[in-house]
Amino acid sequence: MTSxxxxxxxxxxxxxxxxxxxxxxxxxxxxxxxxxxxxxxxxGERLKDSLDNVAEAQGDAAKLVRDFExxxxxxxxxVMVAQQVxxxxxxxxxxxxxxxxxxxxxxxxxxx
Numbered sequence: 357m358t359s360x361x362x363x364x365x366x367x368x369x370x371x372x373x374x375x376x377x378x379x380x381x382x383x384x385x386x387x388x389x390x391x392x393x394x395x396x397x398x399x400g401e402r403l404k405d406s407l408d409n410v411a412e413a414q415g416d417a418a419k420l421v422r423d424f425e426x427x428x429x430x431x432x433x434x435v436m437v438a439q440q441v442x443x444x445x446x447x448x449x450x451x452x453x454x455x456x457x458x459x460x461x462x463x464x465x466x467x468x
Contacts, residue, residue, distance in 0.1 A: 406449070407449065409445070410442075410445040410446060410448075410449050413438070413441050413442045413445050414442045414445070414446065416438055416442070417435075417438040417439045417441070417442035420434065420435045420438045420439075421435055421439065
């Protein structure tokens with residue numbers, strides 16, 4: 357069993373230590389009969405669903421704007437709310453992409 361350092365103590369963890377600990381945890385989980393894949397959707401599936409929802413919101417907002425310009429939609433509030441929902445979804449998607457790209461760059465710049 358490994359000892360846990362006291363609060364405030366400084367420790368030095370190398371990439372090899374981290375990999376060895378990850379392997380050890382994986383082996384322990386497999387040895388205990390713990391299934392490694394959750395029953396729910398994967399990260400990729402969740403990401404795809406989110407992107408589809410943002411694309412759908414943008415399409416709905418564009419359709420409402422077009423309908424308002426043509427005179428078939430008379431509720432300006434509904435059009436503006438749809439545009440804001442679309443805009444917020446797009447901004448969130450952009451921020452998630454930027455964070456993922458930043459994390460990827462950090463990982464690629466880690467010394468091995």
